[in-house]
Amino acid sequence: xxxxxxxxxKGIFRDRIFQSIMALxxxxxxxxxxxxLSMRQVSELSVTLCLSIISFILLLLSVFLGxxxxxxxxxxxxxxSVLSLPVSRSYYLLGRFLGLSLxxxxxxxxxxxxxxxxxxxxxxxxxxxxxQPLVWWYIVAAIIFSTLQYILIIAVAFLxxxxxxxxFLPVFGTICVYFASSVTQQVYEFVKSPAAVKMVAPxxxxxxxxxxxxxxxxxxxxxxxxxxYSVSPDIxxxxxxxxxxxxxxxxxxxxAAFLFGRREMK
Amino acid sequence: xxxxxxxIAPILVGVICYALILGPFVSYxxxxxxxxxxxxxxxLKVIRAMSADQKELTAASLVxxxxxxxxxxxxxxxxxxxxxxxxxxxxxxxLLHGAVQLxxxxxxxxxxxxxxxxxxAKQFKIANELLDYGMKYRTWDWYLPFFAGFNSAYFxxxxxxxxTYYKRAGELSGQDLHKSLASRYMQESGRTDLxxxxxxxxxxxxxxxxxxxxxxxxxxxxxxVKRIEIARDRFMxxxxxxxxxxxxxxxxxxxxPAPADPYGGRFYLEPSGKVATTSKFAFATKxx
Numbered sequence: 001x002x003x004x005x006x007x008x009x010k011g012i013f014r015d016r017i018f019q020s021i022m023a024l025x026x027x028x029x030x031x032x033x034x035x036x037l038s039m040r041q042v043s044e045l046s047v048t049l050c051l052s053i054i055s056f057i058l059l060l061l062s063v064f065l066g067x068x069x070x071x072x073x074x075x076x077x078x079x080x081s082v083l084s085l086p087v088s089r090s091y092y093l094l095g096r097f098l099g100l101s102l103x104x105x106x107x108x109x110x111x112x113x114x115x116x117x118x119x120x121x122x123x124x125x126x127x128x129x130x131x132q133p134l135v136w137w138y139i140v141a142a143i144i145f146s147t148l149q150y151i152l153i154i155a156v157a158f159l160x161x162x163x164x165x166x167x168f169l170p171v172f173g174t175i176c177v178y179f180a181s182s183v184t185q186q187v188y189e190f191v192k193s194p195a196a197v198k199m200v201a202p203x204x205x206x207x208x209x210x211x212x213x214x215x216x217x218x219x220x221x222x223x224x225x226x227x228x229y230s231v232s233p234d235i236x237x238x239x240x241x242x243x244x245x246x247x248x249x250x251x252x253x254x255x256a257a258f259l260f261g262r263r264e265m266k
Numbered sequence: 267x268x269x270x271x272x273x274i275a276p277i278l279v280g281v282i283c284y285a286l287i288l289g290p291f292v293s294y295x296x297x298x299x300x301x302x303x304x305x306x307x308x309x310l311k312v313i314r315a316m317s318a319d320q321k322e323l324t325a326a327s328l329v330x331x332x333x334x335x336x337x338x339x340x341x342x343x344x345x346x347x348x349x350x351x352x353x354x355x356x357x358x359x360x361l362l363h364g365a366v367q368l369x370x371x372x373x374x375x376x377x378x379x380x381x382x383x384x385x386x387a388k389q390f391k392i393a394n395e396l397l398d399y400g401m402k403y404r405t406w407d408w409y410l411p412f413f414a415g416f417n418s419a420y421f422x423x424x425x426x427x428x429x430t431y432y433k434r435a436g437e438l439s440g441q442d443l444h445k446s447l448a449s450r451y452m453q454e455s456g457r458t459d460l461x462x463x464x465x466x467x468x469x470x471x472x473x474x475x476x477x478x479x480x481x482x483x484x485x486x487x488x489x490x491v492k493r494i495e496i497a498r499d500r501f502m503x504x505x506x507x508x509x510x511x512x513x514x515x516x517x518x519x520x521x522x523p524a525p526a527d528p529y530g531g532r533f534y535l536e537p538s539g540k541v542a543t544t545s546k547f548a549f550a551t552k553x554x
Contacts, residue, residue: 037330040373040409045326052323128373130409130439149319182318222319229371229404 004092008099012065021060022107027053028114032122043134046122047228050115051139055146055224057111059178061104062150066157067170069096070260074165090257097158097253101151108147112140132230141238142227148245149221153178155252156216162260177215185219188212216248310367317368325369332358332365333378355387363396370403380413390421401434408439415447425454429461442480449484450547458492458541483528487547490525494533494541497521508539 012018028050035046070093072078087095116139123134156177160170190196191205200208220241226233317324336353362379365372376397383393397414404410415431418424432448435441445465452461462485469481494512497520501509512533515521525533531545 037333038326038374039333040377044371044373048322048326052320055319128409130407131373132406146319179315179318183315186314218319224319224322225369225371228322231371 002095004087004095005099005102008069008096009103012100012103015065018061018065021057021064024053024057024060025111025114028118031118032125035122036125040128041131042126042128043119043123044131044228046119047134047139048224050118051142051146051224051227054108054111054115054143058104058108058146058150059153061107062100062153063157063171063174063178065100065103066154067161067174068167069100070158070161071164071167071170089261093158093162093257093260094253097154097256100154104147104151104154108143112143115139115143135227135230138223138230138233139227141233142223145221145223145238145241148242149218152216152218152221152245152249152252155249155256159252159256159259162256162263178218180211181216181218184212184215184217217244220244310364313364314368321368322372325365325372325375328361328365328368329372329374329378332361333374336378336382353382353386355382359383359387359389359392366396366399370400373400373404373407373409376400376404376410376413380417384417384421390417393417394422406438408435408441408444411435411438412444415444415451419447419451425451426457429454429457446480446484449488453488453491453547458488458495462488462492484547486528487543490527490533491541491543494521494525494535498535498539498541502539509535511535512541 031046031049031053034049035042038045073096116136119134119139127133153174157170157174160173164170164173187208191200191208196205220237223233223238225231313324314321336358359379359382362375365375366379369375379396380393383389383396394414394417397410397417400407400410401414411431411434415428415435418431419428429448429451432444432451436444436448449461449465452458465481465485465488469478469485494515497515498509500520501515501518509515512521512525512535516524527533527543527545529543529545529547529549531543533541533543536542
C-alpha cells in the first residue's frame, strides 16, 4: 500500500491540474494590499482572505484530483496492471485515498505557512483598539479542520468514482454534495424552528431531517469565525467533530471499497 | 502550396479594436446609474447557500463594494466639497445589513453603517438596532456600545439608554471617558442613585490619582443633586406641588446647608422638577 501512496503523491506533483491550481497561491501576494482597504479590521480581513484562498485551493484540489484519480487510472487502464499484482482492490483504493490525503495535508502546511507570513505582515499595518489580538492557535486549528473537511470531500469523490464510468458524476456529484453539506445545518435549524411549523409541510420537514442525517455536515469543520475574530472554539465540540470525521470518512471509504470491489472492469 | 505559418495580423487587429472600444466602454461604465453600480443583491438565503463556507469573504466583499461605491462619490477635485451625486443610502444600508447577517462579527459593516445611517440618512433607531445586533456577537468590542451611546444621547436624547451603552463601553474599554459619560447620562435621566452607585464603584477601583479626583468631584456633585431631590420630594409630599426654586427649599429649612456645585455652577429646578446645574457637571473653560 505504501507504494501506491508514493505513486499517488508523485503522480499529483506531475499533474498539470495541481500545478495550475497551486499557481492560485500567488493570490497571497495581494492579501496585505486588499486588507489595508478595510477601515477597522485589517488583520481580520487578511485572515479572512488567507483562509478563503486556502479553502478554495483545497476545494479545487479535492474535487478535481479526488474525482479524477480513480477515473484516470481506469481510463488509461493502469488499474488492470496494478490489480494484476497481489494487491486487493480495497487496498488499491485506500492507497490512492491516503496518497491524496497526505498530499492535501502537505499542501495545507505549505499554504498555511504562507498565510501565517502574510497575516503577520498585514497585522503590522493596523491594529484596532477594540479588536481582539490574533490567536495563532485558532488560525492553525481552522486550517487543520478545513483540511479534514476536504479529505472528507475526497472520500465523497471516491465513492462516486467507484461506480462511475466517466468523470462527470464524480466531479459534479462532489460539488453538489459540497454545497448541500455546507447548508444542511442551517436547513435543519430552520425546519426545527417554530417559524417552520406553518411554512414547511411535515413530509418536507421529515425529508430535510433525513437528508441532514445522511449528508456530511461540513459546518462543524468551519472555524473561520474563531480564527478571524479570535473567538475561542469549543474544545469538546472539536473533538466530537474529529470523531465525526473519522467515522463518516470510514463509512464513505467502506462504501467506496465495497462498490469498487464489485465493479465489473472491462 | 499555402504557408501554414500563423500570422500575427489577426491579433494586432484584435488589439486595435480593443483599444478603440475601451474608451467608450469605460465612459459607459462610469455613467451607469447608482442602482446599477451598487448592484442588485439576491436574497440572503440564496447568498448564504451559494457562499458555502466562504460567508466571511462574501460579507467582506459586500462591505468593500459599499465602501468603493461611497468612495467613488467623493469628488476628485480637492476644492469641491460637494459630492457629485447623492448616495443611494437605502441600497448601502441593504448591503451592509446583508453583510452582518452573513458575518455578524464584521466591524467595518457596523462602523460604516452607523456612520451614514445617523449623519446622512437620519435613521438613528435603525443604526442603534444594527449596533445592538452587533453587540450580541462582538461582546469584547467597546466601539459598538460607544457609538450606540453617542447616538442615543446626541440624536435620540434617550439619556437612560445612553447611560446603559456608555456603562457597557466603559466596562469593556476601561476608559474613563466612557465611565464618566455613563454616570452623567444616568444623572441626566433622573437616576441619580444609580449614577452615584456606579461612580462609587469605579472611583474605588481607579488607581490614577488625578482621574480618581475627577470622579470624586463628580460624585460630590451628584450627592448634592440627591440632597436637593430628597428635599424636593419632601416639599411635594407636604405641599402637593413642585417648589419654585432650590432657594425656596433652603429658605424653608428642607435643604441645609445650601447645596454647592463643585464645578462652580448654580443648581436650579427645571419646569419638570428635574435638578440641573448651570455648570452641566463640567468645569468652565476659559476663552482666550
